[in-house]
Amino acid sequence: MDSGAGTAVGEMFDEMPQEKRARIDAGGEDPPESSWAGLHADALGVVLRFLPCLADRARVRAVCRQWRDAARGRGVAPPLPLLVLPRFRFASLTPGGVLSAARRAWMPPGLDAGNACCVGSSDAWVVGAGQAGGECFIVNAFSHEVRRLPHLGTYDCSLRKVALSASPESAPDWIAVAFMIRWSRPELALWRPGMRSWRVCHHALFAGHIDIAFYQGKLYMLWKFTPCLFAFELGDDEHGVTISRMKDCFIEKLLPTTLGSTHELSCNMVEWHGRLLLIIRYYGGYQARHRVKVKVFVMDLSTNPSVLTEIHSFGSDCIFIGSGGCKSFPAGQHGGVEGDLIYFGPDHYNPHDAFVYSMRDGRTGPIFKPLPCVTHASERNLGFPVWLFPKE
Secondary structure, three states, X not given: OOHHHHOOOOHHHHOOOHHHHHHHHOOOOOOOOOOOOOOOHHHHHHHHHOOOOHHHHHHHHOOOHHHHHHHOOOOOOOOOOEEEEOOOEEEEEOOOOOEOOOEEOOOOOOOOHHHOEEEEEEOOEEEEEOOOOOOEEEEEOOOOOEEEEOOOOOOOEXXXXXXXXXXXXXXXXXXXXXXXXXXXXXXXXXXXXXXXXXXXXXXXXXOOOEEEEEEOOEEEEEEOOOOOEEEEEEEEEOOEEEEEEEEEXXXXXXXXXXXXXXXXXXXXXXXXXXXXXXXXXXXOOOOOOOOEEEEEEEEEOOOOOOEEEEEOOOXXXXXXXXXXXXXXXXXXXXXXXXXXXXXXXXXXOOOOOOEEEEOOOOOEEEOOOOOOHHHOHHHHHHOOOEEEOOOO
């Protein structure tokens, strides 16, 4: 869909301009009573259970104020994830496993969302960063609440990813960890509410291609092209949050070498039912990206040495892999939605990858029909898509 089709204020989520919705909710403007307004709230809850796609639920809420109020807190399963594209365009995952046409969502005034990179997410919150060390912010895509982060303060800086220890609304002492390339050198920067600036950390093990994630109170860093995993314990000093201890988990020595010796690798990690998974894509050489095999391992890091156990199924769950983070999703809560799939989005290291992989039979398929311009070089400087997981 062209960019002009979705520019009406607020129409992505509620199909109603933000200012008009605020007037109606405040009682300042009461539209004519709809014949549908008398539908019982419990009946509306049943309807919502058959609508796993967030865009469809938004259309239900847009019918009238009564439906919008009744749709809140109905205890239905969370909707299917969204993919946030450059310039804050949103695409909904459909029950058929492909993404809907992207539409631009309204963002609060004062955010230069059209020129900001999406570099992370947590639940309904999206992390945005301005170009060349500009502003950093976290915005709730639905309530439009904004939390400002300190500027990175340097022109020669490329912010690749921000991982959050928790969503800002769920914990007052949440931590943000940024991975960036500054002056051609990879760095980690730490921040928590109350700090005036980022705490920048350097180490020889900070590679230019990594994945970062929080798990059980620790920060983990995974090299993308060689499965080396490092655990960081975080503490506090007079300047704020800092890295107090680092440990090499040595998982690369536990992996089988039957595929890795002749294939290109790309590694990610994700938490699934309280366990940390290692997901490795094996490509048939750099020029044969279409030939891909995926292996998944449960990492038990509580033992010494660590233990890796290969698994072949997520049951009815799905895994979503993207540049802004990875997460599991209970797809089985929605009837007719296939589980046991891994959705891969493009990132800095795999800019053309956008496919779904079946753990059951190894087949792959597209998640975009057709593939949107997210992979075009003209938008590469605006980053890559991130997955978003609204609660209702």
